[in-house]
Amino acid sequence: MDVPPEPRWLDAEEEQAWIALAGTLIRLPAALDAQLRRDAGISHFEYQVLAKLSQVPDGTLRMSVLATLTEGSLPRLSQVVARLEQRGWVQRTPDPDDGRATLATLTDAGRAKGAEAAPGHVEEVRRLVFDPLTRTQARQLREIGGRIMRAIDPDSLD
Numbered sequence: 001m002d003v004p005p006e007p008r009w010l011d012a013e014e015e016q017a018w019i020a021l022a023g024t025l026i027r028l029p030a031a032l033d034a035q036l037r038r039d040a041g042i043s044h045f046e047y048q049v050l051a052k053l054s055q056v057p058d059g060t061l062r063m064s065v066l067a068t069l070t071e072g073s074l075p076r077l078s079q080v081v082a083r084l085e086q087r088g089w090v091q092r093t094p095d096p097d098d099g100r101a102t103l104a105t106l107t108d109a110g111r112a113k114g115a116e117a118a119p120g121h122v123e124e125v126r127r128l129v130f131d132p133l134t135r136t137q138a139r140q141l142r143e144i145g146g147r148i149m150r151a152i153d154p155d156s157l158d
Contacts, residue, residue, distance in 0.1 A: 050114035059106035
């Protein structure tokens with residue numbers, strides 16, 4: 001019978017780094033969500049949907065592409081886009097190139113809502129993430145994040 005290999009346990013320094021990263025991964029999204037809900041009346045995920053749509057020239061993306069860009073599942077995205085559609089910020093239509101796919105299009109009101117929420121959101125990102133870091137640490141953070149993303153998804157672009 002084969003004996004499983006001994007786990008590669010974290011040393012003390014790695015464990016402290018992991019605890020810091022894990023805490024950040026849990027608390028940062030909650031803090032960003034709280035700021036957006038308080039100041040703009042939208043969730044962080046809703047903001048991400050509006051932001052991703054605003055970054056394309058015609059404000060339109062396939063739902064499947066939008067799900068990938070927002071790091072959300074298609075069912076979760078569908079629920080959120082339905083709420084945004086009820087508020088008049090997004091419109092869904094069948095994709096004329098593929099009737100099985102659905103397009104999400106940012107409306108003028110949705111573009112305005114995203115623009116209204118952006119200053120407070122970017123200030124909170126700056127306050128929580130960049131203000132505590134030096135320029136060198138911010139560059140290191142970008143490199144570290146890219147390396148971790150490539151380990152998770154070698155096809156990802158960072």
